[in-house]
Amino acid sequence: MERKKKRSKAPIVLVILVILLVAGWLAFNKFYSDMTGAAESGNTAPVTVVIPEGTTTTGVSSILLESGLTKEVPFHDVFFKMWCKKYRETNGADVQFKMGTYELNRNMNLDEIAAILVAGNLAATKSFTIPEGYNITQIARTLEEAGICWKEDFLREAENGEFNYLFLADCPPGRERLEGFLYPETYEIYDDATAHDVIEKMLAQFDLLFSSGDHPNYYDRAAELGMSVRDVVTMGSIIERESVKPEERPLMAGVFYNRLEQGMLLQSCATIQYILGEPKQFLTNADTQIESPYNTYLHEGLPPGPICNPRMASIEAALYPDDNDFIYFVLSPDLDGSHRFSADYNEFLRNKDAYYAAEE
Numbered sequence: 001m002e003r004k005k006k007r008s009k010a011p012i013v014l015v016i017l018v019i020l021l022v023a024g025w026l027a028f029n030k031f032y033s034d035m036t037g038a039a040e041s042g043n044t045a046p047v048t049v050v051i052p053e054g055t056t057t058t059g060v061s062s063i064l065l066e067s068g069l070t071k072e073v074p075f076h077d078v079f080f081k082m083w084c085k086k087y088r089e090t091n092g093a094d095v096q097f098k099m100g101t102y103e104l105n106r107n108m109n110l111d112e113i114a115a116i117l118v119a120g121n122l123a124a125t126k127s128f129t130i131p132e133g134y135n136i137t138q139i140a141r142t143l144e145e146a147g148i149c150w151k152e153d154f155l156r157e158a159e160n161g162e163f164n165y166l167f168l169a170d171c172p173p174g175r176e177r178l179e180g181f182l183y184p185e186t187y188e189i190y191d192d193a194t195a196h197d198v199i200e201k202m203l204a205q206f207d208l209l210f211s212s213g214d215h216p217n218y219y220d221r222a223a224e225l226g227m228s229v230r231d232v233v234t235m236g237s238i239i240e241r242e243s244v245k246p247e248e249r250p251l252m253a254g255v256f257y258n259r260l261e262q263g264m265l266l267q268s269c270a271t272i273q274y275i276l277g278e279p280k281q282f283l284t285n286a287d288t289q290i291e292s293p294y295n296t297y298l299h300e301g302l303p304p305g306p307i308c309n310p311r312m313a314s315i316e317a318a319l320y321p322d323d324n325d326f327i328y329f330v331l332s333p334d335l336d337g338s339h340r341f342s343a344d345y346n347e348f349l350r351n352k353d354a355y356y357a358a359e360e
């Protein structure tokens with residue numbers, strides 16, 4: 001009887017080894033591409049980065065990662081050091097990142113970012129501050145007074161410019177379409193920044209905060225409430241203009257939601273101030289009868305859009321209102337900006353009389 005020859009296992013082992021090598025090579029290339037490629041292709045929104053004096057290579061790595069300019073990958077800092085070593089071998093041993101303020105964007109790959117940081121191409125910048133609760137007209141005026149851009153250029157771009165953000169999806173056309181989303185903050189921009197650049201910067205800040213706040217996902221929370229992002233920001237804008245004390249914002253949100261649930265008019269004085277255009281210390285009965293879709297003394301529900309550009313704390317109050325039974329509030333006779341809240345109309349009248357008595 002003829003013996004069967006044993007089949008060699010060497011070809012199988014070789015095939016497995018080749019597969020493992022190819023898989024490893026593909027995995028490394030994916031890792032390398034994630035680390036060195038653009039963090040977000042097509043996103044040219046400006047990102048201001050500050051490299052302080054004496055920042056180490058690890059420090060630069062952390063700054064770029066926190067600014068969203070590089071992707072978060074395993075052993076990010078270790079790989080960044082290795083990449084820097086290779087970059088210096090290619091471009092010169094004396095290559096160093098220079099301190100300063102830079103204007104970068106997430107469409108840049110790591111080579112492009114490094115070239116700017118090494119060359120010390122510092123951004124010639126200037127800063128401006130937009131206070132919380134300003135409306136779009138006030139913002140435009142502030143920018144013109146600060147020498148950033150012309151008021152009319154800003155308003156024209158706000159109405160007609162193209163801005164690609166999820167939260168703008170349900171904003172109707174018109175000059176007020178960006179009202180509520182021009183986030184109040186101190187910004188630093190290029191000296192030659194256009195009105196479009198300024199608006200892009202403010203919208204990008206709103207997007208950053210709304211997408212990465214203290215709670216997991218503000219978009220999901222808005223959906224839980226049965227509200228659009230625009231509705232939430234509209235409520236937040238009313239809270240912004242009505243409140244002075246931070247701790248009262250959720251209480252006010254509770255009041256307004258209670259009124260909506262009970263089919264009551266919101267009767268927010270802040271919406272009348274928005275219609276008037278300029279602040280007025282005391283409103284008259286005639287003011288509350290002005291015909292406007294923003295007049296919450298005449299029309300049920302929320303106004304058609306935000307009445308100012310609120311801080312995130314006011315938006316958070318709109319997303320997470322206090323669970324209370326209050327349906328009224330009025331300024332406190334303490335005259336410190338605080339309010340007295342009530343569920344009973346007669347109590348509200350007593351609180352109102354106490355305030356007016358303190359004012360006299």
